[in-house]
Amino acid sequence: MMVLLVIVAGLGVVTLLVILFAPHIRKYAAGGVCRSPVSLEGKTVLITGANTGIGKETALELAVRGARVIMACRDIDKGEESADSIRASCAHAQVEVRQLDLADTCSIRAFAQKFLAEVNQLHILINNAGVMMCPYTKTIDGFEMHIGVNHLGHFLLASLLIGLLKRSAPARIVVVSSLAHNFGWIRFHDLHSQGSYNSGLAYCQSKLANVLFARELSRRLKGTNVTVNSVHPGTVNSDLTRHSTLMTIFFSVFSTFLKTPREGAQTSIYCAIADELHSISGKHFSDCAPAFVAPQGRSEETSRRLWDVSCEQLGIQWD
Ligand SMILES: NC(=O)C1=CN([C@@H]2O[C@H](COP(=O)(O)OP(=O)(O)OC[C@H]3O[C@@H](n4cnc5c(N)ncnc54)[C@H](OP(=O)(O)O)[C@@H]3O)[C@@H](O)[C@H]2O)C=CC1
Numbered sequence: 403m404m405v406l407l408v409i410v411a412g413l414g415v416v417t418l419l420v421i422l423f424a425p426h427i428r429k430y431a432a433g434g435v436c437r438s439p440v441s442l443e444g445k446t447v448l449i450t451g452a453n454t455g456i457g458k459e460t461a462l463e464l465a466v467r468g469a470r471v472i473m474a475c476r477d478i479d480k481g482e483e484s485a486d487s488i489r490a491s492c493a494h495a496q497v498e499v500r501q502l503d504l505a506d507t508c509s510i511r512a513f514a515q516k517f518l519a520e521v522n523q524l525h526i527l528i529n530n531a532g533v534m535m536c537p538y539t540k541t542i543d544g545f546e547m548h549i550g551v552n553h554l555g556h557f558l559l560a561s562l563l564i565g566l567l568k569r570s571a572p573a574r575i576v577v578v579s580s581l582a583h584n585f586g587w588i589r590f591h592d593l594h595s596q597g598s599y600n601s602g603l604a605y606c607q608s609k610l611a612n613v614l615f616a617r618e619l620s621r622r623l624k625g626t627n628v629t630v631n632s633v634h635p636g637t638v639n640s641d642l643t644r645h646s647t648l649m650t651i652f653f654s655v656f657s658t659f660l661k662t663p664r665e666g667a668q669t670s671i672y673c674a675i676a677d678e679l680h681s682i683s684g685k686h687f688s689d690c691a692p693a694f695v696a697p698q699g700r701s702e703e704t705s706r707r708l709w710d711v712s713c714e715q716l717g718i719q720w721d
């Protein structure tokens with residue numbers, strides 16, 4: 403009985419402290435803000451997964467700054483709804499929605515073909531779309547969903563658009579990765595988790611692949627005036643937790659400690675526009691500042707091997 407009373411009293415004190423310090427906690431949780439005054443008049447931006455969460459807020463901010471923003475969404479209706487809400491909050495926003503399903507290489511190829519025929523410049527590509535902790539599922543091409551969408555789909559997309567980015571230089575690529583890369587390993591012997599599957603580890607593997615991809619691509623883009631950096635957006639209260647009831651509950655209970663999607667978009671925006679990053683490439687950022695990369699994310703051997711394996715899996719050549 404006494405123990406129970408102590409626990410209840412303890413919880414009460416913690417709740418009271420959280421309520422009292424809520425404004426300070428919120429300010430701390432919000433993290434870094436992109437303070438760049440850069441205007442994006444005349445610039446074209448492509449953002450994947452732009453219909454919700456971090457992607458939508460990134461689209462809004464870049465549109466406010468005058469860019470033509472192309473929102474690549476797998477569900478056109480959801481995309482149009484988000485584009486309408488962006489137009490409603492920014493009358494001069496030039497936003498358009500195009501269909502792209504990163505879980506289907508035919509969709510990626512069709513998207514790129516139309517894009518290259520209709521859009522003649524691309525200054526900023528933001529590989530933002532992502533899935534987390536979904537039950538074991540395969541993409542149309544038979545890839546495990548996390549590595550398929552988060553890494554291979556974006557790898558193929560970037561390979562198809564890289565010529566346009568080079569022709570539009572100076573240009574930037576932002577790869578939205580995660581702190582979760584710290585807990586990932588590239589399981590070359592079982593990249594698609596056919597032997598054993600853990601949804602959390604599959605997510606971490608895909609986010610490590612994002613970091614390795616950004617580093618390897620940056621090495622290969624030296625001298626082109628196209629830069630590529632990876633980003634950890636922070637822990638953001640978005641739809642990302644949709645496949646995990648536990649995480650969804652956890653995120654709503656602790657929402658005061660989490661970033662809003664707008665706050666989570668700040669580092670992507672920073673990497674996409676900040677003047678001081680014009681020649682910075684192959685780096686990892688969080689809270690609009692350089693961030694730690696786990697040793698497995700710094701291995702040149704792993705990044706080269708992942709590059710080769712990715713080309714092999716997608717049946718493409720990219721050197
Ligand atoms: N939220 C967080 O705490 C963190 C997020 N991140 C990363 O940030 C990025 C954005 O996540 P966040 O905004 O939080 O999550 P959301 O779930 O809110 O947004 C994810 C976006 O990706 C899209 N998407 C998913 N699968 C596909 C697909 N097959 N083809 C095209 N688009 C697809 C979704 O479309 P639809 O709505 O139609 O499903 C949605 O637009 C992700 O890469 C995530 O890994 C990294 C660290 C922490």
Ligand SMILES: CC1=C(/C=C/C(C)=C/C=C/C(C)=C/C=O)C(C)(C)CCC1
Binds near residue numbers: 582659
């Ligand atoms: C432990 C802990 C937290 C939870 C962090 C979590 C659950 C992070 C999830 C990160 C994700 C989903 C990354 C995606 O790439 C809070 C609520 C921040 C604050 C209290 C301490």
